[in-house]
Amino acid sequence: MAELLEHPKLLKGDSGEWEIVIGLEVHAQVISNAKLFSGAPVAFGAEPNTQVSLVDAAFPGMLPVLNEHCVEQAVLTGLGINGTVNKYSRFDRKNYFYADLPQGYQISQFEHPIVTGGYIDIEPEGEVPKRIGVTRLHVEQDAGKSIHDQHPTQSYIDLNRSGTALMEIVSEPDMRSGEQATAYLSKLRQVLRYLGTCDGNMDQGSMRCDINVSVRHPGDELGTRCEVKNVNSIRFVRQAIEYEARRQIRLIENGGEVVQETRLYDPNKGETRSMRSKEDAHDYRYFPDPDLLPLRLEDEFIERIRAGMPELPDAKRARFVKDYGIADYDAWVMTADQATADFFETVVKGRDAKLATNWITGDYFAYLNREGFDVTNAPIGAEKLGGLVDLISDNTISGRIAKDVFEAMIESGKDAAAIVEEKGLVQITDTGAIEAIIDEVMAKNADKVADYRGGKDKLFGFFVGQVMKATQGKANPALVNQLLKPKLDG
Amino acid sequence: MSGLTDLTIAGARAGLDSGDFSARELAQAHIDAMAQHKALNAFITETPERALADADASDARRAKGESAGPMDGVPIAMKDLFCTEGVRSTAGSHILEPFVPPYESTVSGKLKAGGSVMLGKANLDEFAMGSANITSYFGPVTNPWVAGGGDNRQRVPGGSSGGSAAAVAARIAIAATGTDTGGSIRQPASFCGIVGLKPTYGRCSRWGIVAFASSLDQAGPMTRTVEDAATMLQVMAGHDPKDSTSAPYDTPNFAEKLRAGVKGLKIGVPKEYRVDGMPAEIDRIWHQGADWLRAQGADVVEISLPHTKYALPTYYIIAPAEASSNLARYDGVRYGLRVPGKDLKEMYENTRAEGFGAEVKRRIMIGTYVLSAGYYDAYYLKAQKVRSLILRDFTQAFEQVDAILTPTAPSAAFALGEKQDDPVQMYLNDVFTVPASMAGLPAISVPGGLSDEGLPLGLHLIGKPFDEVTLVQVAQALEEAAGFSARPAGY
Secondary structure, eight states: OOOOBSSOOOEEETTEEEEEEEEEEEEEEOOOSSOSSSOOOOOTTOOTTSSOOTTTTTOTTOOOOOOHHHHHHHHHHHHHTTOEEOSEEOOEEEEOOOTTOTTSEEEEOSSSOSEEEEEEEEOOTTBOOEEEEEEEEEEEEOOOEEEOSSSSSOOEEEOTTTTOEEEEEEEOSOBOSHHHHHHHHHHHHHHHHHHTSOOOOGGGTSEEEEEEEEEEOTTSOOOOOEEEEEEOSHHHHHHHHHHHHHHHHHHHHTTOOOOOEEEEEETTTTEEEEEEEGGGOOOOOOEEOTTSOOEEOOHHHHHHHHHTOOOOHHHHHHHHHHHHOOOHHHHHHHTSSHHHHHHHHHHHTTSOHHHHHHHIIIIIHHHHHHHTOOTTTOSSOHHHHHHHHHHHHTTSSOHHHHHHHHHHHHHHOOOHHHHHHHHTOOOBOOHHHHHHHHHHHHHHTHHHHHHHHTTOTTHHHHHHHHHHHHTTTOBOHHHHHHHHHHHHHO | OHHHHTOOHHHHHHHHHHTSSOHHHHHHHHHHHHHHTGGGOOEEEEOHHHHHHHHHHHHHHHHTTOOSOTTTTOEEEEETTBOBTTBOOOTTOGGGTTOOOSSOOHHHHHHHHTTOEEEEEEOOSGGGOOSSSOOOTTOOOOBSOOOSTTOOOOBOOOSSSHHHHHHHHTTSOSEEEEEESSSTTHHHHHHHTSEEEEOOTTSSOOTTBOOSOTTTOEEEEEESSHHHHHHHHHHHOOOOTTOTTSOOOOOOOTTTTTTSOOTTOEEEEEGGGSOTTOOHHHHHHHHHHHHHHHHTTOEEEEEOOTTHHHHHHHHHHHHHHHHHHHGGGOSSSSSSOOOOOSSHHHHHHHHHHHHSOHHHHHHHHHHHHHTSTTTTIIIIIHHHHHHHHHHHHHHHHTTTOSEEEEESSSSSOOBTTTTOSOHHHHHGGGTTTHHHHHHTOOEEEEEEEEOTTSOEEEEEEEEOTTOHHHHHHHHHHHHHHHTOOOOOTTO
């Protein structure tokens, strides 16, 4: 395995080496069946403007009422990222005009967010593990969607998303490479999915990322940052960071200056471009929303949520290593998501964990890939795979036969035991029976026996093969080895 | 049928119950009065057919021996700030001129469910911003009162609930809904010689009422007697889970101590309300009110509310700040007026420039300014701090007294056209009503007598939070002592 880097690679420029400084703002859509301040449903992909209440469309006199479930989700997430849940938080209005923002303001949390000060531990590719600070998590409404490509001169507005609950999770500027940013996003997404608070589907927009990037010579003060908006895949995040960092370096080294601005990433061209400068930045005129009371949480409420918190990936991974004695890498693979972890635990329960792990990571994952299934929907589930592992463990079948049985299971959908029974694949462990077959094989191949005895040791494998062939592979291989040797040696 | 339009809610109920007249007859008498006094411009939208249908439903209930409550069959005017299902709801603004809500506000819904008969949507200052009902896109409302002595100038009814006040004073409606942000129920009640009650903030749901300043807006009844105000509030009030600022309290019987008298009660008279240049007649009526209560056995004491003078300037920071944000939704995109433009920004500009009147624009600009980066701390934040000091003044005063007596307004109704060039002069109308609004306290204006010119003057009582019972009790004592029986000539 390659050595892990203590520090990420620096970018080379004409004026020396440059360090990238990255902070991420992630907008994560809260899993909830209703919006943050209205009872409207939040189904993705519904017909435009069918998931909209009068509150979401900001009709006159409509008032927001906080959805308690969304608060629970935010608290759960806060605990999951090791943050402090604030017993007092407040909703503020962020005022700006846009056609897909019906109220003319977004209800958000500005001064008093619900969660502050957490962290996420990451393992960036090729680098040593690192802890990334989380500054804050706050709850806010999403806006609707403007659709500009349906009419030559007008835009269409879809308010289905308007009022949907988002968590904005803001990191410290702790990341120094695209790898770290990627690892942070992946880990955050994994934690959110474990918690069941966000589905993390970036392609559907339920997790979105704004990137703050600046560059500096190592040891220097922080440089001026640019914000790259709405990058909608983890791959693009890395590309956008690298492009943006190189753009800033080039700019500075050519005697220019980085201007604080908001930029957009264009995945088709692989570049960022200016969206608005600091001078054009909105004055959001934040003030406490007078339609809502401050949010006060009781200890009891927070503790109830803490008590219901699922085991998170890091803890689960450590437990798998400890309890099942599997390798850390395997434990990492098995805890990639909650469903895989549950699958793994169902299979290993009461079984040889190493054998089970090998089967899952080997033939079973290959099967999932080939057939396009995942652990939750594959016809061969954990119990069926477990049944196969059982037959290997108790010596009913050999590992080799097991591969055939597995293929037969895929084809017929039947249990391993039924296939073994049907096809008579039960392993021969009767010493006498095997000895008889060995004798037969030796009799048929007297010349080769002579050669072996004359020093051609390598022929041992030939005899094993013949015995296995004679038993259609059903002879217990260890037993064959054990019995064959003394007979050949004479 | 002028007898029918002179009834109180209590009187109408008695007549309906005994079968002296039907709800339909009662409604028709008021519809006739509405038609006769169209010149007052008290209504933006008249709904006579709806009123007759409501009345017939009420008669049908009575015929079966049923009742929807104490206002079953009572004709009322609905301030056009309440969204009413299927009935145009304009907030007095061009920008909402075509707006017909597909929903009913909680308070108007309670009145509807309570069997009241809606005559129409009453005129008001645009978005409830005004103190003379001259900012309405649908034209000013005329006060049915005129001064004596040959001064026939049209008088303003006060605002913003000017149409409601004029309709009740002119015997077009037995009662009306109002909303009060800084005095919009109490000041027009004073100008029109009727009773106007602003309940404690949170007592009535704000759901479905076009928002002006969310932390101040409160609906309340406008009636011709204190008893009627208590009755109507009974129907309007109650916790509403759709309004997060609605108080989760049970509604008491507001008339519980209506005739219990004021003997033994302590009434505070705040010295800071004796402002420079206050007209003698206002001072006189105030003293008169104190004397009436003292004569009935109340202990009237001077109190201090030291931050009073900051209330009005603070109000004119907080209310516009909230309004600037609340009115952002009127952008021409989804409902109401849209004036096209070459792009989105120009459409906004055209729509809002044409849709809003001058006073609304002024307040949006003030509000936007005080919330802007660099000014927020100096204006909005400071105003919020002062607001809590104002509340503290009242909290301390109420450790000592049961209610506070002040004048409602610094003058009687002024003539149309007066005070119109100087917004600050106009804002001063609310100098006595704004402090209670800032503190969220219940307050009521009761007719105290007539000015030297023969125009009504109101007395203003402020109560403890959620203690409308005592407020009504003291108001009733004032009403009885004042014996106000004057009425606008010709109505």
